[in-house]
Amino acid sequence: MIGLEYGSQIESNRANGYVHLLHPTPELWTSAVPHRTQILYLPDISMISLKLNLKPGSVVVESGTGSGAFSHAILRSIANSGHLYTFEYHEQRAEKAKEEFRVHNLTDMVTVFHRDVCKEGFNLENVADAVFLDLPAPWEAIPSAVKALKKSIAGKICTFSPCIEQVQRTANALHDNSFFDIQTFECLVRDYDTLSLPLPDIQDTIRGDRVKFKFVKGKKRAFKTYQTSNVENENGDKDLSNSTSNAIDDKNNSSEELKTKTLSKKKSLISRKLSV
Template sequence: MSFVRYKETAEEGDVVIIYLTHESMFPLTLEAGRIFQTRFGALRHSDIIGTRFGSKVLCGGGRGYVYALHPTPELWTLTLPHRTQIVYTTDISMLTLQLDLKPGSVVVESGTGSGSVSHAVIRTIAPTGHLYTFEFHQQRAEKAREEFSDHGLSSLVTVTHRNVCTDGFGLSDVADAVFLDLPSPWEAVASAKLALKKAGGRLCSFSPCVEQIQRTCDKLRSHGFCDITTIECLLRTFDVRSIALPEPDLGRPDTCAQTQQEGGESAENFTFKSAVPPKDMPGHTGFLTFATLYPQMETS
């Protein structure tokens, strides 16, 4: 299977996303004979193998059921095993578009982290692009490499274990875009400039703190990057509900004489369907700083 190409039927070895509820999804690699315990009961892998993605699969001996979904980078982001703080789909969407990514783009990323951004980038640059991703933490790099392989993405990505802040990317004139998710992104700017194509490219740096982007922007300016912009993008998810607001009982207009009604409320309601904002929402994930490296003018 491959995360970057839909298939119809789930087969042994495939990753499926088991959907119990909106808040409860799990990735599962199918192995005939194995059983996955859900809170709706035991789920036999064999019952998924051979069925169409998106089918209902019974579990708990037919008492409950789940859906077996085709993996996407977005579902993966929601369900992946966290090894680090991850970047979520709202920011990934924005950086993908703002880095002008498309099939064929060559992208450099550091750090790989839990691979959340990597999967989404690979999806977009496939089948002809390539992702060079760098991770300073050895185990994480290995784990990511393994996952990319399991997800059928190996040919599209090169994982390197390296501290790019001290040792650089070791790439020159290859990348259309660079994505930095580092504690000290400014330390990677010079190396990122080197990695970008001489014909120009885009850079994005993701940082939670203002001080980080201040230093990064300074560095970008001094290295000749242009159009430096920093944005914040927040997602608000609404709850669609039917609301019934009671109409107040203002009494009878003809007379003040009245007996107290039981409950004191008029029977009528002002009823409407509404998209109710959540009580709490993500207030900050990080600042996304973007910059353009323009082609150097040929001095003739």
């Protein structure tokens, strides 16, 4: 694939089919970087970047470099005139992040520090437009983060915590350091698949063909399939009124049967639960 243009289609060597060569978008960067630690994914990255107002030329301070997934997202947002100061307390992870930034030609926009900011602070003053903290105890780094923010603007701080107790302590620390408009978010994304369902031919329905509704059970989805048959009266002509009423009766009978089965299931579930 070396030397091919983005968008090229190449055959897969491991399985039948093919793959497309895609330009490294922020989402692909997140998936492709080695995951040495837990990382942030697209929903959180998008919300944080929006709330911190990251744009070309922004200066950002980050603590908790980890695998560098969010660091790459920050750099893509602030390029080419911005700068990222990122801090990692784990020495090997800090050195690995430096090497990856060098390989990705990002060294002009990022400075990596090996430091525990909760104990030693950032040692930066009046430089940052925004601060991001992904730490076990982010409230301990708030006083030092305040010093790193620019005094001429309303600086912003974002912390990422998995537990509500961490959020509570961090919110109290922000309030004690004169921050306002403190908000808490949880980002949830649900993917949807679209499916085409088979429908009866409208011409058959107009001619008076009887439509029979058949419910097919599946693992997660229920489909309607249709079976048509001609209905003729004694004179050999198609009886539209009779076929229409039959179609409605079949549908109602199927619905009533389905309701009965559903109620019996509910009753059995309740009885089992009560007996336990």
